[in-house]
Amino acid sequence: MSRGNFFERFSNKITSWTGSSTAFGIALGVVIGWAVSGPVFNYSDTWQLVINTSTTIVTFLMVFLIQKAQNKDSKAIQLKLNELVAANQKASNRMVDVEDFTEEELDLLHQFYEKLAAKTKKENDIHLSHSIDQQEIIIKSKEKKE
Numbered sequence: 751m752s753r754g755n756f757f758e759r760f761s762n763k764i765t766s767w768t769g770s771s772t773a774f775g776i777a778l779g780v781v782i783g784w785a786v787s788g789p790v791f792n793y794s795d796t797w798q799l800v801i802n803t804s805t806t807i808v809t810f811l812m813v814f815l816i817q818k819a820q821n822k823d824s825k826a827i828q829l830k831l832n833e834l835v836a837a838n839q840k841a842s843n844r845m846v847d848v849e850d851f852t853e854e855e856l857d858l859l860h861q862f863y864e865k866l867a868a869k870t871k872k873e874n875d876i877h878l879s880h881s882i883d884q885q886e887i888i889i890k891s892k893e894k895k896e
Contacts, residue, residue, distance in 0.1 A: 765819045768812070
């Protein structure tokens with residue numbers, strides 16, 4: 751599998767490095783150095799502007815780097831969960847790619863699982879299937895009996 755383009759490799763390395771103790775130590779050192787230099791520069795507006803501008807630039811760039819890392823992690827987790835759902839015979843395959851549902855569909859699904867959880871607490875057998883598909887089969891069989 752390809753290791754990705756230049757930006758992908760670069761951002762992975764930067765993300766890894768910025769989360770290290772070394773990066774934290776350097777950032778702390780810069781802030782301490784800036785604070786200690788205050789009396790030398792008479793706590794001037796320029797002295798304050800240096801730290802404000804520096805932190806703003808770093809924060810601006812880190813927002814995008816963090817978002818990229820979170821997007822990648824989120825996608826990897828979703829794929830792993832999709833594989834587990836697809837591999838489990840008792841799980842509903844409708845749950846694969848559930849992250850693409852609308853907010854209203856997710857709320858409806860959440861309500862369904864709240865009801866299912868309440869029902870499960872009343873039962874003695876925790877091994878009963880409670881997937882969406884199983885519930886539909888149970889509901890249809892009850893409707894036929896009526």
